[in-house]
Amino acid sequence: MDKNGGPVQNYDFFLVLDFEATCESSVRISPQEVIEFPCLKVNAKTFKIESEFHHYVRPVHHPTLTSFCTELTGIIQETVDESEPFPAVLARFEAWHAAELPADSRALFLTYGDWDLKTMLPNQCRLSGVPLPPFMRSWGNVKHLCADVRGSWPRGMDRLMKELGLPLIGRHHSGIDDCRNIARIVELMCRRGAVVSETGSLGSESGARNH
Ligand code: AMP
Ligand code: MG
Numbered sequence: 001m002d003k004n005g006g007p008v009q010n011y012d013f014f015l016v017l018d019f020e021a022t023c024e025s026s027v028r029i030s031p032q033e034v035i036e037f038p039c040l041k042v043n044a045k046t047f048k049i050e051s052e053f054h055h056y057v058r059p060v061h062h063p064t065l066t067s068f069c070t071e072l073t074g075i076i077q078e079t080v081d082e083s084e085p086f087p088a089v090l091a092r093f094e095a096w097h098a099a100e101l102p103a104d105s106r107a108l109f110l111t112y113g114d115w116d117l118k119t120m121l122p123n124q125c126r127l128s129g130v131p132l133p134p135f136m137r138s139w140g141n142v143k144h145l146c147a148d149v150r151g152s153w154p155r156g157m158d159r160l161m162k163e164l165g166l167p168l169i170g171r172h173h174s175g176i177d178d179c180r181n182i183a184r185i186v187e188l189m190c191r192r193g194a195v196v197s198e199t200g201s202l203g204s205e206s207g208a209r210n211h
Pocket of ligand 1: 018019020021022023024025072073172173174178
């Protein structure tokens with residue numbers, strides 16, 4: 001038992017990440033591109049947010065956001081127009097990661113679902129022609145934590161938060177607000193006894209395709 005009331009975790013930090021991407025209501029935009037890149041460094045003992053990375057990203061294949069996308073995410077055209085394209089933002093993220101995480105620290109990315117690091121990041125890196133950072137090849141899916149504690153697989157994050165009695169911070173589908181809400185879900189699940197573990201990773205063959 002940790003002195004904060006939950007089990008001892010096998011990590012020093014959780015990196016809570018939640019991409020937003022170009023989208024349309026009834027059709028799948030192809031290629032889909034990241035437009036918001038937020039990540040919170042959460043202390044795995046105290047659950048305090050110790051550092052925040054947050055940049056918007058300018059899409060290059062479909063530079064004009066749909067009104068559906070703006071309504072869903074709250075991200076407006078001027079914001080992405082003024083932002084850097086993905087390779088520059090990823091380079092900033094790698095620098096933040098190197099500065100924030102000592103080489104011997106144990107950190108795990110946490111996402112709500114598998115899409116962010118299994119699908120979106122490899123696709124975006126391939127599209128942008130940049131190597132996928134090796135430290136972004138594995139993650140924990142927070143839905144597993146919820147299923148372990150509650151005995152049922154959760155659906156939408158907004159519905160889950162209602163069921164947990166957690167007030168939704170900010171706006172659902174804003175990447176940075178989603179991160180803050182995911183961090184609160186993680187904290188609650190851990191205090192209720194969950195032990196965080198890696199649930200997904202990219203195979204070595206997909207690494208070759210992704211540089
Ligand atoms: P989320 O993390 O749930 O906010 O979603 C990540 C991305 O998935 C969004 O930025 C959209 O590109 C896409 N997405 C989420 N919900 C929808 C939806 N209802 N219709 C179309 N795309 C969506
Ligand atoms: Mg989101």
